[in-house]
Amino acid sequence: MAPLRAVSAEEIESLAIGAWILGTGGGGSPYLALLNMRALYAQGMRVSLMDPRDLADDDLVAVVSNMGAPLVGQERLTDPRTIARAVTMMEEYLGRRFRAIMSLEIGGGNAVQPFMAAALLDRPVVDADCMGRAFPEAQMTSFAIHDLRMYPLTLVDVRDNAVVVAQAASWKWMERLSRTACVAVGSIAATCKAPRTGKEVKECAILYSTSKAIRLGQTVQAARRAHRDPIAALIDAEGGRLIFTGKIADVARRATEGFLRGTAQLDGLGDDRGRRLELAFQNEFAVGWLDGMPRVMTPDLICVMDTVSGEAIGTETLRYGQRVSVVALPAPPVLLTPKGLEHVGPRAFGYDLDFRSVFA
Amino acid sequence: MRRIGIDVGGTNTDAVLLDGDVVVHAVKTPTTADVTRGITTALRDLLAAARPAGAIDAVMIGTTHFTNAVVQRRDLTRVGAVRIGLPASASLPPFVDWPTDLAALVRGEVVMLEGGHEYDGRPIVPFDERGMRDAARRIRAAGLTSVAIASVFSPLNAECETRAAAILREECPDVAVTLSHQLGRIGLLERENATLLNAALVELARRTTRAFTEALGASGLAAPLYLTQNDGTVMLAATAEAFPVYSFASGPTNSMRGAAFLSGLGDAIVIDVGGTTTDIGSLRRGFPREANNVVEIGGVRTLFRMPDLLSLGLGGGSLVSDDGRRVGPQSLGYRLVEDSLVFGGTTLTTTDVAVAAGLLDLGDRRRVAALPADAVKTTLARIHAMIDEGVDRMKTDAREEPLIAVGGGCFLVPERLPGVSEVVHVRHQAVANAVGAAIAQVSGEVDQIFQNLTRDAAIAEARRVAEDRAVAGGADAGSLQLVEVEDLPLAYLPGNSLRVRVRVVGDIAERPAPQRSR
DSSP states (O other), X not given: OOOOEEEOHHHHHHHHHHHHHHTTTOSOOSHHHHHHHHHHHHTTOOEEEEOGGGSOTTOEEEEEEEEEOHHHHTTSOOOHHHHHHHHHHHHHHHTOOOSEEEESOSSSGGGTHHHHHHHHXXXXXXXXXSSSSOOSSTTSXXXXXXXXXXXXXXXXXSSSOEXXXXXXXXXXXXXXXXXXXXXXXTSEEEEEOSOEEHHXXXXXXXXXXXXXXXXXXXXXXXXXXXXXXXXXHHHHHHTOEEEXXXXXXXXXEEEETTXXXXXXXXXXXXXXXXXXXXXXXXXXXEEEEETTEEEEETTSEEXXXXXXXXXXXXXXXXXXXXXXXXXXXXXXXXXXXXXXXXXXXXXXXXXXOOOOOTTO | OEEEEEEEOSSEEEEEEEETTXXXXXXXXXXXXXXXXXXXXXXXXXXXXXXXXXXXXXXXXXXXXXXXXHHTXXXXXXXXXXXXXXXXXXXXXXXXXXXXXXXXXXXXXXXXXXXXXXXXXXXXXXXXXXXXXXHHHHHHHTTOXXXXXXXXXXXXXXXXXXXXXXXXXXXXXXXXXXXXXXXXXXXXXXXXXXXXHHHHHHHHHHHHHHHHHHHHHHTTOOSOEEEEOTTSBEEXXXXXXXXXXXXXXXXXXXXXXXXXXXXXXXXXXXXXXXXXXXXXXXXXTTEEOBOXXXXXXXXXXXXXXXXXXXXESOOTTEEEOTTSOOEEEEEOGGGHHHHBGGGXXXXXXXXXXXXXXXSOOXXXXXXXXXXXXXXXXXXXXXXXXXXXXXXXXXXXXXSOEEEEEESTTGGGSOSOOTTEEEEEEOTTXXXXXXXXXXXXXXXXXXXXXXXXXXXXXXXXXXXXXXXXXXXXXXXXXXXXXXXXXXXXXXXXXXXXXXXXXEEEEEOBOSSOXXXXXX
C-alpha cells in the first residue's frame, strides 16, 4: 500500500484554480474555501491525499459537499467546522468511523470542502469525486449512474441544526428533501451524502480527479509565470480542444426551477472572426452552437476562460465585452455510457440533441 | 449655473470654470505637498483670468489623495473591526485576506458577535447586544478613534449595524463609525474590506476636506463644496468626508466624463494617453461602463463601482528599443523633458518617434533626424497595433463607434482604427479631468434581493429607493434619470428571487438639500 501523500500549501492554491476550471461555469468560486485552507495551513494543519486503490473494500468513505445558493455563500461564509460536523454527524448516525473523505464534485468550491473537513478530523482525502466536473443536481453523479443507494444524508448549518434524511424513494426525492431542508436553514448548508464503501469508490467513483484539478491549476500557473499562453498550455496538457475564441456580445439570464439558466452570444476574434458561438447554461455551460449548428455539449466539459489570464469565468460573472476562449475537455468515460448520458447528456438538461463528443 | 471643477492629481492641480455648458477658462498648476496651497494657487489664477460675471454656484474637487494613502500605506488610522454574524462566517475574520503590511497598520481590536440576517431578512440568531457593549468598552480602552461595523446580509437588513453603532456611540461618543450597508453590496468580505478601508481613511478625509474648505474660503468663494466619487457623481463635502472610499478611481472617471462633455458624445470609446500609461474605457450615456469584478485597492479586494478600464503600458514617455520593435512598459515619466532625445537626452521614447514621423512638433527635431525611417515606421506600427487591440477589447458592440482621444500623449493615437467611425479630438483635452469634476451630478444606488415580486415590480421598487437616496445626496428630484438597471435571477433561492441593481443620477439641486444623517 502506497503511503499517503501530503498535500502542500502550493498544491491547495493550484487545486483552487484547477477546480474553478473544472466547474465549467458553475460550482461556485473556490476563493472562500481557499482562504479557509490558507488559515488552516497557517495553523500548521496538513491534509494527505489517498490513492483510492489503497482503500480496503469495506472501508467507509464520507462524500461531502456544500449545498445552497452561491450568493448566500458570499455572506454566510463557508466554515471548516460545519463541513466537519456533517461528517461526524453521519458517523454518529451510522455508529461507524470514516476511513477517509472525498468530494462530491471536483468542479468549483466543493473540490476544497473535503480538505476543510479532513484538516479538522485528521483523515485523508480520497483522490476522487463522483462528477469529474460540476453538475447542478444530486442524480448527476457516477454513483447515481451506477444505481448506488442515495441515502442516508446529513445536513447541518452553523447553528445547532442538523437533519438526517434517513431514506429517500429516488434520487429526485433525495434532491427534493435535502433542498427543502437547505432552504429552511437559509439556503446554505454542509452535507455529507450517502456513505460509500471502499469497493464502491474504487468501482463507481471518478478516480484521480483531485490530482487532475491540482495538475490543471499547475499547468495554468506555470504558463503564466513563463508568460506563455495558459489556454494553449492547458489544451496541450489535458488533450483539450479549442472550440472558439471571441468576445461576449450578449448575456441573457433567467432563473427557472432553481437553476440559473441563460445564454451567452460570443462574437469570434482571430481565426473565429465572422463566426458566432451561442452558449447555453444551466448553472454550468451545457451546449454550444457554432453558427447555429451544435458544436459542443454536456457531458463534455465546456470551460470558458479569460483569453489572456486563463482564469475560469463562471456563468454568474459572464459579462459583455469579456475576451474569452472556450475550451472543451474530455468527460470521464462513465458519463459517456448510454446510462451516463441519460443522467447528464443534453436531454437531461432539456435539449433535444443526440450527444456527439468533440473528441469522437 | 457657474461651476468650478478642480482635479488634484499626483503631479498637477487643474482647475476649470464652466458657465452653463461653456468652458470659460482652464489653468494647470503643480500639486503641493499640503494640497491647500496648490488649490489656492489654481483658484487664484483661474478667477484672475476668467473674471466670472457673478457668484460661483458650486465647486467640485476630484482627488486621488485617499487611493494614494492606501497604496502608499500612509496617513492611515488604526481601526476597531466589529463583525456581526456569528455563528456564521466565524472561520474568516475581518482582515483575513489583507496584505500583511497593510493589516499591521490598520488592525486594532477585532470583535466578532452573534447576530446578522438571512437572505430573506430573518435573523440568523438574536444580536448579542451585551457583547457589543463589552466590545465598545474594549475599543474605548484601546484608544481607537474609528470603528468599522459589518453585519451578515446588512444590505438587506441593516438593523444589527445601526443598533451596534448606537451602543458604540453611548460608550465612546467621539468615535467615527463606518457601517458596511452604507458602502456596499452583497459579498461580506469585500463589503467589510471597503468598510475597514473607509474607517482607516476618515481622519485623513476630515483633515483633507477641511483643507479644501479653507482653500475655498481663502479664495473668497462661498459656494458649496462637493467631492467627486468613482461613479462620476458628487457628494457634498460634509457627507463625502465620512465616505472617503467613494473617491477611489474618481480620476479616470472624471477624465472619461470630461471627454464625453467636451465632445458632446454619450456613447463612445475614450482613450486617455498619459506619460506612462494609456487608459481605455467605454462611455454609455455619458457615464463610464463599470467593472463588474472584484477590484483590488492596494491589495485589498473590494466591490467598488469602478470604471471598467483597460490600462496599457504605453504613453508619451514610453521607452522604445533601438530596433523600434519594443515599446514600453518602462517610461521616462516626468523626466521626459530632460532625458528624451528631442529634449537633449539620450533615451529613445515614443515622443521622439512621433517627432521624427512629423506627428508632433516638440523640442529639437534635428536630434531625431538620424533615426532610420524603417525603425520609426516599425515603432508606429507597434504603437498602433497596441491601441487597435486595446480599443477593440473595450468595445462591446460590433458597430463602429467614435473614439475620443484625450491626454498629453494623444498624438500617438492613429487617425484610423478598425471598428472606429472617427477619432475625435477636443479642446481643453488636457484638463478633461477637471471638466469631468465640474459637470458631476448626484447619484443614488440600490443592490438588493427581491422576492415574490415580478421583475417589473422589483425594478420599480429598487428605483424608488435609489431615487430617495439621490435626493438625500443633494439631487434635484425632477432631473433624476435611470442610468443602470441590472437584474440577476438567483439560482437555488426559492420564491422567485431576483437581485436588482439600479442607479439613478440627477443634477445638483439649486439649493443643496440639508444634510441628512445616514
